[in-house]
Amino acid sequence: MTGLTGAGLGVGVVGGGFMAQMHSRSARLAGARLVGLSSSTPERAAEAAQRLGFERGYGSLEELLADESIDVVHVCTPNALHAEQAAAVIASGRDVVCEKPLATTVADATALTEQAATASVTGTVPFVYRFHPLVREARERVARGETGRLLTVTASYLQDWLLTSEDDNWRVDADLGGASRAFADIGSHLVDLVEFVTGDRISRIATRTRTFVTDRAEHARVTNEDAAAAVVETASGAVGTLLVSQVAPGRKNRLHLEIAGSTESLAFDQEHPETLWLGRREGSVLLPRDEGQNSEAANRYSVAPSGHPQGYPEAFASFVADSYAAGRGASIDGLPTFEDGLRAAVVTDAVLRAAASDGWVDL
Template identity: 60%
Template sequence: MENHRTTTAPSRLRAGFVGAGFMAEVHSRAARAAGAETAGIASSSPASAARAKDRLGIAQAYASVQDLIEDDAIDVIHVCTPNATHVALAEAALVAGKHVVCEKPLATNVQDAARLVELAATAGTVATVPFVYRFHPMVREARERIASGQTGRISTIQGSYLQDWLLSRDDDNWRVDAGLGGPSRAFADIGSHLCDLIEFVTNDRITRIGALSRTLFTGRANHEDVQTEDLVAAVFATDAGAVGNLLVSQVAPGRKNRLMIEISGTESSVQFDQEAPETLWLGKRAGSQLLVRDPDALSPDAARLSVLPAGHPQGYQDAFNAFVADTYAAIGGETPEGLPTFRDGLRAAALTQSILESNTSGHWTDVPDIKQLEGVQQ
């Protein structure tokens, strides 16, 4: 049956949310900004859903996740729950014919991620993963400069994603539990963002990787025998012949959410720092430049995402809003540039698997191509 709400008036989408934590807050703000009706929420208990309904201004609290997913009035489900629950919830939503926005990691292993990609293709619905740093205007500007050849042939890539919220042994969270968060923590949680940004900006793919991980605290406040990593360092090679390194840490003092990439070519270097997202550093042998976001001076895709005039800073929530708005536009039949789908979630799962394998073996690991994982011939 044709859904006229989604085909003729995307702004009338009715969004449902599973989960009641920080990410549900971010998702619901973005859904509201995109013009959707924040129609329903379900959580770990009816009481939790009721509290979230009032706190987030959502129309209805559902007694169970199943009730929310099976409600024909709901068009799109946002999965904002602990990692290990993503697969079952996304699968149930897809089977129910819903569009799905699933927090990353899409799955804690490659097999489950590949199955969700197949389910989404069969369902014919829009299925996205919030790799939202793609939606900073200056990220799009960096991407365009590389694509147009202004940086020349890419030779080196360096990237880091540093946080300090798990710096102390007393710092704890469900994510440190492999049963809830999966076998990888720091890389699956934030390293996936870093690699997605590198591959998105360069339009290149990491093909081989050598990694080391460390767990600083094998016991934390509420968890004994912690198996997940606090940090990862890696070197890599890309399909186009570039070499690079990356550092991912949740125990870097003073760094709150410092995602940085620097890409060097034969003509110039480009650096983006998510903690200073209004600027792009352009390095040349004859001098460097700090390019400040100004819609009038940016490439079309970067200008499209510049929803505020120059000098009016945009940040993380603006990037998230843009991601959700583009997801909803895709539900309405459009094809927004750079929208991260479940296939990108599968790509992140493949990279995470390769990191784990390399750390365990002590050797280089080949990153499987996504077409191989989907069972499609090259």
């Protein structure tokens, strides 16, 4: 994150929940002006606007888009609303930051990607784990050939916030969250990280999905998955496993990636983002986030001196700052765009099709 890249920008946010909080905080750190927020009702919009520091609340997206002082809009609403709302922002000629999943279907994600390109607006999706400095360090090491030929990938994203029948959320409703839940919401992050770090795309996938808790406090007959497990092959010929779960006791937000190359392995754990494990036949080490030991690509996103921990909030702020810079014409390496959101939708669709067919699906 470099400089106040959002200085002078007027920001609007659609939605008033946790993700709206993260987006608005990051926009403020980038120097942007928090102009307006819309939510499901005028009352909720007014409350959220006051709580998050916006100048005003709007009763609808249409009212928000009528405010000419807003330059960029963040879409932070339930998944099923993303496609329609992001399309409206694009049609207004504004840049858009849309929460993931970009859309709940491949067709909608494709349409949004094409609409953004045609309108020449910047559309980004917050795959924010790309912005941990040591994720960039891992990517650089792979790109420089230090890991050698990619052999295997072991990756997981585990949470426990939907463990019991008393745990509930709008995401378990397929009409709001989509046909896929665990994989669309957090598996998309996992696949993005795997492909971003390795530079290698998943080419085939076989999966199992499970809904362990079908009846929750406010939702009965839940159909979207609590967990998904996959075996994958990559374009280069590597093999791997992916495990995604929102019912893993004790795991709050544990995104873990380990890749094994012919000369070196590396592992990153989002719950401990200040070190990168480098596995060697002899002399495995923990590499810290440290300007003197890290690459320029990693150091660009180090906003605190070594020994002063940084994590998810800083990664999120770096993503938003880079999104604003791209909207102003800067070329940003590794910025997740609508094309990456479309890729996530394609992989999620393949996960569901593979589970339904009990076989391999080619991507």
